Amino acid sequence: IEVEFVKKQEFQLEGVYDTVRAVGGAGPLLVDVAVVSGAVVGVRLAWVGIAPLLARCVPAAARADTGENWRERVVVGWSGMRGAISLAAALAVPESIAQRDLIIFVTVGVIAVTLVGQGLTLAPLMRLLGVEREREWSPDEAVARLEAAQAALDRLDELEREGEITPERLRRMRELYRSR
DSSP: OHHHHHHHHHTHHHHHHHHHHHHHOHHHHHHHHHHHHHHHHHHHHHHHHHHHHHTTTOGGGGGOOOOSSHHHHHHHHHTOOOOHHHHHHHHTSOTTSTTHHHHHHHHHHHHHIIIIIIHHHHHHHHHHHTOOSOOOOOHHHHHHHHHHHHHHHHHHHHHHHHTOSOHHHHHHHHHHHHHO
């Protein structure tokens, strides 16, 4: 049963495209993809612009790291998530829903637009906005990272005493956390 499910999922997009193309042709579908892609990107850019303002009255919004200035916010908004969860949700739509194929097609199209389109334009956008360097860590963040690395090294010592880890893996992990 599991093998049949995997085979069905592998070829699902091809069938979706055939079904959707037969209904309306490629042109209107690409318009749908463009409209939804624009909405997704627009909402993401709006959120990273509004989050710092919301942080003043909604404490949970303060946890959103949207950048320190408007340039960084644009880059954060442009480099948003790519839609793996959206695709999973689209594939979870029951086959009995009439517009299921359209939902899947548009979702895959939006993922392609945001992955390829935004992905390929991110570096030029950063150069255009003058966002070239990595943001420096705050003192609190640096201390937290140091403490986390030290805790990992302490735990590796415990695992070594307990014999729970191979010497090679232990060496690699210590090397990793010492460099951090």
